[in-house]
Amino acid sequence: MVNRAFLAAARVIVAEVIPEGQDPAIILTHLLQQAALRRLAGLGVRLQDAEVLVSSEPKLGDSWLAYLALAPISVIDELLDH
Secondary structure, X not given: OHHHHHHHHHHHHHHHHOOOXXXXXXXXXXXXXXXXXXHHHHOOOOHHHHHHHHHOOHHHHHHHHHHHHHOOXXXXXXXXXX
């Protein structure tokens, strides 16, 4: 539920701030990737592991990226098999 609200808010914000002619979906995906990577780095996840996590569920798209950006460390540890 939180992921959906986060994504909805992010879509509205991106649509309002990007220059005309740019694809908001592409910008949103990029921003979510960066948010997930920064969040994972903030949790102490090595860059290589973070990149693997970010790219591990491509079929889930932006939902997966939002999940990673919001997930608690306990979930991230489970995903990393720690």
